[in-house]
Amino acid sequence: MKYATWAIVAFVTLLRAIAAAKVPLTGDEAYYWEWAKHPALGYADHPPMVAYLILPFAWATANPIWIRLGFLACGVIATLAAAATARRLTGDERAGMVTALAMMLTPMLSVGFVIATPDGPLMAAWACVLYGTVRAMQSRSRADFVLLGVALAAALLSKMFAYALVAGIVAWSLAPARRALWREGLWLSFAVAAVLYAPFVAWNASHHWVTFAFAFEQRHVAEPSPIRPLTYLIALAGAYSPGLWVAATIVAMRPRNALVAWTALPLLGLLVLLNFHERIELHWVFGPYISLCVGMGTAFAPLAQRARVLWATAAAVPAAVLIPFLFAASAFPGQLYMQFRQTGSTLRNTGPFEIFTYWPLAQDVRRMADANDAVVVTDGYGFSSSLDYEAGIPPVFIGYNAQGQEAKRWYDRDMHPKRILFVDKEALIAVPGRPETKPGRPDFERRFRLACGHIEPGPGLEYSYTDPTGHTVPARRYFLTWCDEPRPNALRILRWDDGVAQASVDHVGAAR
Structure with missing residues (x-):
């Protein structure tokens, strides 16, 4: 299983790289590329990590793979960190393998790790925070607490959804059995994160708090609907593959690990409630889904052999069928320009913003x-x-x-x-x-x-x-x-x- 898993990881990563080279740059990606050409401590729409990943390749215009190289690396980092988290939580290598396969076979994650958007670094940092938390809890090493702080800062500098991750770590740590972590070094993690995050806050303070205003006010347009959360969940099953989304839902309904629960469920619940009020996008659940992938690995380990076979078949087979279609579409640029909405993906280049420019x-x-x-x-x-x-x-x-x-x-x-x-x-x-x-x-x-x-x-x-x-x-x-x-x-x-x-x-x- 070990060698087969890493062969699949390598193969899917190669497919992602091919897609990254063939698909022309989208309008949002070009905008972030423009950010990288003009480095700053912050930007109007999102924290600056997306620009920092593009910065070494801001000179590139011939092939978009250079712009997307850092985001392909985020996919590898997120997979390795999430797999290592599941392995450390259970002491079972198979848990890590299941988590890695879930990360690689989810079609929507391949979109997130190919296109240059804030989602790639958010997912990588989210997985590193989970791994850093478990490692620091087990080792109680000051160095590990410092590294956890760096990972927290990377998440916060990637996307505003990271605030839910930070809140989840705090809530997890307040259980009586884990409060001692604060004395032993968790305070240091948050101090390091605060120091690294401070320049972005200072930039916003001098720019009318523009990033916070965009994230928490401007982008929210009221369109109430009592049935939208249901259609949204159905669309998630299609985008993330039915088997894997059902497995993630089972984990969400009965999480076997407190860290998974606190870092996944609050934001998921908030997004479902928000969906009654306004339209939300399928990639907004990327962070919680990383935690649920870890949860899939930890839930898989204690199952009986027959249950493992059924779980793996039901979860992996639909994803294995769907993901070749995703990359077949990406081989031909005219087929990949998709907007993921509540009802799924459609091929179009209309609406107020350009998806791409001829x-x-x-x-x-x-x-x-x-x-x-x-x-x-x-x-x-x-x-x-x-x-x-x-x-x-x-x-x-x-x-x-x-x-x-x-x-x-x-x-x-x-x-x-x-x-x-x-x-x-x-x-x-x-x-x-x-x-x-x-x-x-x-x-x-x-x-x-x-x-x-x-x-x-x-x-x-x-x-x-x-x-x-x-x-x-x-x-x-x-x-x-x-x-x-x-x-x-x-x-x-x-x-x-x-x-x-x-x-x-x-x-x-x-x-x-």
Whole structure:
């Protein structure tokens, strides 16, 4: 079992690397790449760990695998740490093997460890916190408590969901049998974490607490539904594979280990309740799922032989069937652009944010901008960052609050272009006789008329993609608008420096 398990781990990791090399960079990934090009102690949307992982490869534009290399490594680290945790908790190597297999065969985790998002480092740090906690509890070594503190800080610097992990560790440690851990070194773990986390807090304090506002306020849009939690749980079964999700649910209903329970159940319960109020995304349960994978390993070890065979068959077989389809899709870029929602995954490139940007569009826009001494402007930070990644177009995007304020550092404030080229999926100006341009964007048009002596519609460009299997991504049309005779402060006017349009702020909160 040992050698077969690690062979599967190596094979799935190889498949993830192939997918990471073949799938073009998504809009969010390009945005995080832009962060890495401009290092800071914090950013508007998330803590900075996602940018720090990309930072060594911020120079890369040719192949997205460089951007994703650190996230592939996170998958290996998370698997090894979770497996080691289960092995230490039970003293049984088979528990570690089961945990490693659960981590590798869950389709949704492969998405999380291929795409460059904050989820990869969160899962790796979450698993390391579990391992560090168990190791420190067993060794009572000061060095192990310090390492646990580093892991806690890494989790907190990855994503705000790590607060639930920290709270879980505190609650676990307050049981009478474990309170002595505080005297023996657990205080040191939290002191180390606080010191490492302090620069991010200080950055937020000087930036109107923007990351906390985004995480706890802006991204929450009320859409009450009494049945959404049920459909969400069904979608989770599809994304994480039915057998493994059922096994994780059994562990959640009857956890055999207090550490697993405290680090998984509170956040899971909170997310289910939150789902009555608003839509939540499938990857939000990544952290608790890491704990439940450890729980699967610890629950597997004491089972009788027949029960082990039934458990392993029911859990692993559906996952083993599903995961080849995931990687078969990733072999052809046109098939992988998925948005995971409550009802599962769909192939689309619509909605308020770009999932990806066609490479030919970026090249065409770059040529037109160079020929006209123009600055390229968009209304989406993912879109602008994708154009930068694909064609070296400086990211100038307008209309947003915190994200736009942050991005003002990314280009020359004193630039005075001869023309401005606005690129969007929706036409800025409704043109008579061209129904595809209706209804236009009156809010943006008004702002452009303040910034420019003259604006006129440019061409509409349409792009599509057909992969080697013959699957065609639906054609996507982009509309261009020229801003002629820009005023000296045109870019400032377009950035809404004198007050952000409320519609745009709401747009950010709803989309992300």
